[in-house]
Amino acid sequence: TTQVINCKAAIAWEAGKPFSVEEIEVAPPKEHEIRVKIVATGLCRTDAHAMNPCFKEGLFPVILGHEGAGIVESVGPGVTKFKPGDKVIPLYMPQCGQCKFCLSPKTNLCDKISKVKTPISDQDLMLDGTSSTFSEYTVVGENSLAKIDAAAPLDKVCLIGCGFSTGYGAAINTAKVEPGSSCAVFGLGGVGLSAVMGCKAAGASRIFGIDINKDKFALAKELGATDCLNPLDFQKPIHKVINEMTNGGVDCPIECIGTIDTMKAALDCTTVDWGTCAIVGAAVGGQAFPVSPMQLIMGRKINATFFGGHVECVPKLVLDYMAFNLLQEGKSNQTVLVFKGSA
Known part of the structure; x- marks a missing residue:
């Protein structure tokens, strides 16, 4: 028309x-x-x-x-x-x-x-x-x-346009999680839960989910998290808690919140020698992310990601969702608007 x-x-x-x-x-x-x-x-x-x-x-x-x-x-x-x-x-x-x-x-x-x-x-x-x-x-x-596939449910696969693809890809493409590795996902909203799924799909053996909202823990564990931690439950910084629980830090922390504090915590719980810290969240206001050169000299790496590092992935991810039911609903974790009268 x-x-x-x-x-x-x-x-x-x-x-x-x-x-x-x-x-x-x-x-x-x-x-x-x-x-x-x-x-x-x-x-x-x-x-x-x-x-x-x-x-x-x-x-x-x-x-x-x-x-x-x-x-x-x-x-x-x-x-x-x-x-x-x-x-x-x-x-x-x-x-x-x-x-x-x-x-x-x-x-x-x-x-x-x-x-x-x-x-x-x-x-x-x-x-x-x-x-x-x-x-x-x-x-x-x-x-x-x-x-995308004609049978795809639009109220579900719309999340592949950003949130799911970003979190899932952060684990697969950016952190490059390997089988048997340990991960920590900071923030268990839609992006963070997708990162948890990516870590599990990549074969991680231990996946920490960190959030101050404990109501998100049940779904996070259903999707693959092995340990869920609320920073408010501890007297010491959460990165120290994780370091003690893992004998020195995790292989792949993934930051999905977008605050300088959580970015620093993610880097601080990255194991030396081979750990890769993936930054997904975007901080506003032009704040700087403090990094000590010694943290990098000791072998830690920082990778940031935009759209999970995917290239021409959307139709395939839709098919993956339909075939393997990768996305599951969580009412408090992601909001979707469906326009009235839409099919």
């Missing part, structure tokens, strides 16, 4: 203020663009980060959201890979397929995407600069969309 669609969207007008649900106009898709009816979208913590008062200039007003799933409503001229009715997931980490980064197997970053957004500080833009999934309809470039 070439008609403008009137629909509702959650608009952020300024930092620190609630979203305003208003009616907007969504233009028809232009050349190599697709208009998508968003059926479900996850609420990612980075959307909350973007509302932080330190990100004022040039950001607002904005329609946030990047963890969605929907159905193709119409396609623009030149689109050949998609048709109306296809189930899709928008990609906030698309690849142009032409720059030096896309041509390298070492990274999932793209030179073009880095020119329109930076993690957290800018709105959740697709490759062409459009935004995003907190709207009943949205328009994205064809490189910013992944076609």
